[in-house]
Amino acid sequence: MNEKMILLGDEAVAVGALHAGASAAYGYPGTPSTEIITYLLDHHEHDLAVNWCANEKTAYETALGTSFAGRRALITMKHVGLNVAADPFMNSALLNLKGGVVIAVADDPGMHSSQNEQDSRFFADFAKIPCLEPVSQQEAYEMTRAAFDISESFHVPVILKLSTRISHSRAAVVPSASRSQNPVEKATDKQNWMLIPALARKRFDHLLSIQKDLLAWSESCPWNRLEQEPASSTAVIATGLGYNYLMENIAFMAERPSVLRVSAYPVPENLIRRVCEDKQRIIVLEEGYPFVERLLRGILPVTVQIAGKMDGSVPLSGELTPDNVRPALGLPAHEGIAADTGALPGRPPQLCAGCPHADTYNAVKEALASLPSGLVTADIGCYALGVLPPYSVPETIVCMGASIGMAKGAAEAGHENCVAIIGDSTFLHSGVTPLIDAVSHNADITVIIVDNETVAMTGGQKTILPSSRLVPVIEGIGVDPAHIKVIEAHRREYENNVKVIREEIGFRGLSVIISVRECIETARKKNREKGRTA
């Protein structure tokens, strides 16, 4: 113990949970949160339950069971995963949690690998629970540990808000002594765990009544730090990673401003009042949405000048950088080399050479080419890269599982030849329920499950059920077995695949085609591992 470890931010959270005595960790892979569970799975020596789950909602509910049994649980997901888990999340704030529950949510400002850049602090605020926002890998470790304690002292879940740059950056972490796990001891106050209206009302009143205590905690939390410079007329409020970029630049400022660092929520109102006292100019640097800034500005006129995202001093979208905070701080851009090396062609991400999805897309494209009009909805995964040429097949990509419902909606609106394309893991995550809708109304759509036998985009995690179970699941829901087809996503099957897809699109009713071939990256990884053990 106490020996330096070199860890990704995500790994620091994993180690923090281990050392905090967590008994369980549940999650669904999602960039940039994936490596938390990956790390725990790779370190089997520890005695805790670690599972990938079907989706974020099931992960969350499982963790609530851990808490009810008296023990600590970590839940991991990317920011949009919390939308999926929102139902148990919002309600769990009303429970009297026994074992600590910490939700490590990794935001992705700049959308490196996501479909939006929502800020999870709003979710913490919405549920009226605490949120911690580490700015270093060491803090990711320490805050994870603290979050469990806070969760148990206030009996509410705590959000640990990560972001891409913390999750996916490596640095040295010095751990501290481990705490042992809680004993298995069921909560005995059932009335605080059954949210029927009469009881839920009481619980909500309780949640409201502890808000002042949460605020008092955040006001005195060491992660909300005030450094006053009475001589300066400027104050900077920096939240999350905004603080790092402030520190990167502060030495260049003509005069050192007062600084309030905010990394623990609820928003420490008193500290904000104090840092702003007697100042003429307030600069707000926030990684994410202008969460604190919006509170500062309010609706009625303010007498001080506020510079931040809402007046355009800092970009409203994308992630903060050491550069884009400089104008707000009154600093010019750094001067670099003057060389003009000319325009360069872009190099966007693309499907790996030999990817099975390429074969499926080629066949779908050919099958649709012979029809007067087609409509293709797609989903979240590597196959989203099929939007680029030479494939250009998907026409919609919205959220996990949306493809099937959207195809059904388009078909019922009167469009012909509607095709939904969804991966095997995405299907099991949230494609099964819309397929049940499609069965119950015999929607005239063709669902193509592109089954690469893995969760490829996030690094090749095992799908929650093996591929061999897909057909029984689909049959079990009630899809006509005559219209469940399994094809191989391979070039040599091209002619046959085009024929099968064309026939099923032509069929006026629900068809499901499973286009199978293992992701080549995953196959390669398996081979490497085999080589190692052989």
Place this chain on the structure above:
Amino acid sequence: MTYDIILTGVGGQGVLSLAAVIATGAMKQGLEVRQSEVHGMAQRGGSVVAHLRIADAPIPGDLIGKASADMVLAMEPLEGLRYTGYLKKNGILVASTAPVRNIPDYPDLDELLGRYTKLPSYRLVDAEGLAKQAGSAKTVNVVMVGAASSFLPVQEAMLKEAIRGLFQAKGEQLIEANFKAFDAGAGSAS
């Protein structure tokens, strides 16, 4: 002392392993390190960039600012040019000359390499050729570490120790091949 490096290449080229060698070497020398990586969608065959910061004092953040990097270290010549905006005035671009042509509009290679002469400071390395000479085509990344080594604030012995650590499990032969590759890279300065 702070030394900021932008590492770049194409997804799948092993930019992260390149970063790992330098970062590990720096840590062995007792320096502070922060290294940001790329995972997820961005990785798939597209342009990849990692930020590696080395210092003898705590480092405030994970990202390097524009016009602030001491070095851009590129596994691929087109990707190297893409990140020249990160170079500070006396920064150097060290790049492998071997192209990855996975896009339809890849420029003519000679013309592309010619653009390097506009830079105040650069080093082009025939990393593939040197790796083959060293005995294993798989050592290109280590050739690049060698080529960068004389500019880095990390001692050669520390970098070699890092290489030994990384390839420990794969046997002495591969370690030796990588040492040779490192030396070949280090000697490539013309």
